[in-house]
Amino acid sequence: MADTIRWGILATGKIARSFARDLALVPDAEIAAVGSRRIDAARAFSEEHTRGTATAHGSYEELVADPAVDVVYIATPHALHLDNARLAFEAGKHVLCEKPLTLTTADAEELFALAREHGRFAMEAMWMACHPVIRALAERVRAGDFGSPRSLRAELGFRVDAPPEDRMFDPALGGGALLDMGIYPLTFAHLMLGEAEQLTAQADLTATGIDLDVAIAGRYPGGAVAALTASMTSWSSRSAAIATDRGRVEVPFGFHHPRYATFTEHSAQGPAHPQRIEGLEPVIGKGYGNEIAHVGDCLRQGLLESPFVPHAQTLTLMRQLDGLREQVGIRYAADA
Numbered sequence: 001m002a003d004t005i006r007w008g009i010l011a012t013g014k015i016a017r018s019f020a021r022d023l024a025l026v027p028d029a030e031i032a033a034v035g036s037r038r039i040d041a042a043r044a045f046s047e048e049h050t051r052g053t054a055t056a057h058g059s060y061e062e063l064v065a066d067p068a069v070d071v072v073y074i075a076t077p078h079a080l081h082l083d084n085a086r087l088a089f090e091a092g093k094h095v096l097c098e099k100p101l102t103l104t105t106a107d108a109e110e111l112f113a114l115a116r117e118h119g120r121f122a123m124e125a126m127w128m129a130c131h132p133v134i135r136a137l138a139e140r141v142r143a144g145d146f147g148s149p150r151s152l153r154a155e156l157g158f159r160v161d162a163p164p165e166d167r168m169f170d171p172a173l174g175g176g177a178l179l180d181m182g183i184y185p186l187t188f189a190h191l192m193l194g195e196a197e198q199l200t201a202q203a204d205l206t207a208t209g210i211d212l213d214v215a216i217a218g219r220y221p222g223g224a225v226a227a228l229t230a231s232m233t234s235w236s237s238r239s240a241a242i243a244t245d246r247g248r249v250e251v252p253f254g255f256h257h258p259r260y261a262t263f264t265e266h267s268a269q270g271p272a273h274p275q276r277i278e279g280l281e282p283v284i285g286k287g288y289g290n291e292i293a294h295v296g297d298c299l300r301q302g303l304l305e306s307p308f309v310p311h312a313q314t315l316t317l318m319r320q321l322d323g324l325r326e327q328v329g330i331r332y333a334a335d336a
Contacts, residue, residue: 005296006032008069008093010060010084012045015098016075019292020049022285026292032070035063060084064091071121071299074098077167078174079334082107085122089114094121096295100183103174103334105318112311121299123306124314126187127291128256132279135308137249137261138191140277146263147246149193149224154185154240154255157213157231168232169210174332176211178203178324182230184256186216186320188240189228193220195316203328204233211330247271257287 007023009016009031023029031054036042039058046054057063064072064087071094074084081102088095095115101124102108115122128134141149157177160168167173168180189196198219203211212233218226229236240255241248247265251258262274284290298306305311325331 003300004028004030005299006030006068006070007292008032008063008066008072009034009045009054009075010063010072010088011075012036012041013075016045016073017049018286019073019075019288020045022288023292024049025285025289026296029292029296032068033057033063033066035060060087064088064093069093071096071295073125077170078103078179079172079332082111085111086114089118089120089122092118092120094295094299096123096125096291098125100124100174100179100318100321101314102318103179103332105315105322107334108315108318112315115304119304121295121304122311123295123298123309125291126183126309126314127288128184128187129191129309129313130291130294130306131257131287132281132283132290133251133258133261133277134188134191134256136280137251137277139280141192141242141249146242146249146265147244148222149220149242149244151224151243152189152193152220152226152241153228154188154226155229155231155236156181156184156238156256157229157234157236158238159235160232169206169208171209171332176330177230177232178211178214178321178330180230181232182214182216182228182324183317183321185228185230185240186317188255189218189220189226190313190317192242193222193224193226196220196226196320199320199324201324201327203330205329209329209331211328214324214328216324249277250274257283259283 033055035057042056046056072088074097168175203214213231216228240251251261261277264274265272
């Protein structure tokens with residue numbers, strides 16, 4: 001693998017634009033090409049993020065066939081991920097695919113099987129798991145630096161003011177709060193506490209079966225419990241906290257890409273001054289940059305999966321999503 005990792009961006013929506021802005025900050029990474037179903041959108045994206053140096057393609061097939069591309073970043077809606085990844089693998093490209101990886105565990109298993117069949121790197125774009133502060137916090141929680149975790153809270157919610165035809169409200173595209181937002185609290189709890197032993201959920205669904213609000217109660221190893229929420233209708237704190245037998249860890253607004261966290265130790269004399277928890281290395285941009293740099297490191301080392309976002313972790317979270325959807329009655333065509 002060459003020193004510079006050459007990226008192909010598949011789709012040109014909001015998340016792709018955020019990704020591209022951070023990619024510009026990563027040394028030895030460049031956008032070589034961009035693909036859209038509309039050539040005008042691809043050209044506009046190339047102009048905005050590369051001053052037109054990235055080749056614009058009017059189809060995903062042309063993008064993955066571009067010999068200048070080493071790895072494809074898939075930024076389409078969830079329901080399209082498997083087919084898009086298949087295109088990339090068959091063209092000999094590595095893949096970083098937006099989260100959740102697919103609509104169902106079965107589809108995720110198929111995606112990883114395709115990667116193995118073609119000998120290509122595949123990773124779910126769970127950028128939170130690559131974030132320096134989250135990694136440092138998870139390492140210290142697991143090491144017992146803050147005591148034994150007893151309860152965890154994480155919430156991600158904001159009003160989605162979009163028309164009914166928006167993909168967030170489209171069952172065919174995997175719309176809803178659980179897959180778009182709930183994946184973050186679930187992953188945060190998994191990283192901090194380990195694999196859930198039991199998860200139960202309640203949700204408010206629209207007439208079309210889209211989950212607007214979801215509340216999840218979890219039991220984790222060692223007797224720890226968790227309260228996790230996701231919402232498309234209300235403004236949550238977007239924060240997280242872990243209560244231990246020694247004190248409290250607080251992760252402020254934007255817990256899935258924080259600039260820092262704090263630990264406040266409690267004793268008979270009361271709470272101590274909060275300790276600030278920094279990242280293992282600088283945050284690049286919003287944090288997508290750290291994910292991009294990590295993929296580059298993996299490719300240069302010849303790895304086929306990420307140590308930060310291993311396939312087993314992605315499949316564990318996919319099984320959790322499947323189970324929670326079944327509990328509250330969220331069904332997709334892919335479930336059949």
